[in-house]
Amino acid sequence: xxxxxxxxxxxxxxxxxxxxxxxxxxxxxxxxxxxxxxxxxxxxxxxxxxxxxxxxxxxxxxxxxxxxxxxxxxxxxxxxxxxxxxxxxxxxxxxxxxxxxxxxxxxxxxxxxxxxxxxxxxxxxxxxxxxxxxxxxxxxxxxxxxxxxxxxxxxxxxxxxxxxxxxxxxxxxxxx
Numbered sequence: 001x002x003x004x005x006x007x008x009x010x011x012x013x014x015x016x017x018x019x020x021x022x023x024x025x026x027x028x029x030x031x032x033x034x035x036x037x038x039x040x041x042x043x044x045x046x047x048x049x050x051x052x053x054x055x056x057x058x059x060x061x062x063x064x065x066x067x068x069x070x071x072x073x074x075x076x077x078x079x080x081x082x083x084x085x086x087x088x089x090x091x092x093x094x095x096x097x098x099x100x101x102x103x104x105x106x107x108x109x110x111x112x113x114x115x116x117x118x119x120x121x122x123x124x125x126x127x128x129x130x131x132x133x134x135x136x137x138x139x140x141x142x143x144x145x146x147x148x149x150x151x152x153x154x155x156x157x158x159x160x161x162x163x164x165x166x167x168x169x170x171x172x173x174x175x176x
Contacts, residue, residue: 002152002160003176008169010146015156015169018145019045023052026096026126026143032061033093036115038107039067039084040165041100044157045128045145049098064088068107080110091119100158102127102144105137112139129153129170146170 026032026049037046043065050063066084095115102108108125115123126143133150154160155167164171 001176002173004154004164005172005174007171008155009148009151009153009172010156010170012168015145016048019048020052022126022143022145023049027053029124029142031094032096032122032124034062034064034090035096035098036088037063037065038097038099038111039065040069041158042098042128044165045100046098049126068111080107082111082114085114085118088118090115092121093119094122094124095120096124096126098126100127101129101131101153102139102141103131103134103150105135105139108141109137109139128156129158 035046035050037043046063046065050061053061066082066088068080068082097108097111097115099108102125108127112123112125124142125139127141128145130141130144130147131150132147152160152173153170154164154173155169155171157165158170159165160173
């Protein structure tokens with residue numbers, strides 16, 4: 001059983017500042033045709049990131065979502081399930097794949113080749129949070145918001161059994 005920590009790991013102000021600087025880093029790296037957000041945990045991050053990328057929006061970068069999950073209602077990664085990619089035409093496209101968190105790496109490690117098989121010319125990855133101490137798959141994100149220790153986190157779109165997504169900051173869950 002878990003309880004919510006009493007203070008944020010990453011505050012609302014820190015999130016806002018880093019998302020803005022991350023958007024500038026991405027814009028400096030080049031243009032993307034499609035930003036693909038991995039639901040459900042990334043939806044708040046994607047919305048803020050896209051709003052911070054006005055040049056990308058002026059050039060017509062499309063924003064699409066699909067669902068990929070390896071957690072379900074658990075705190076441990078398991079079997080990857082993917083849905084919503086059936087109608088994505090990525091042929092020749094430059095894709096920015098955005099996820100909430102990179103921990104074991106298994107999700108991104110499997111998704112990047114899937115996108116390339118669907119014809120993507122370029123696939124770059126962006127994550128809000130990176131937990132390098134949990135890495136099992138040989139993958140690193142191209143753009144990282146924050147590196148964090150191995151803590152179970154919620155808020156800013158991240159959940160625990162579908163709760164806490166609407167918190168405006170990143171909080172930790174403490175075992176009780």
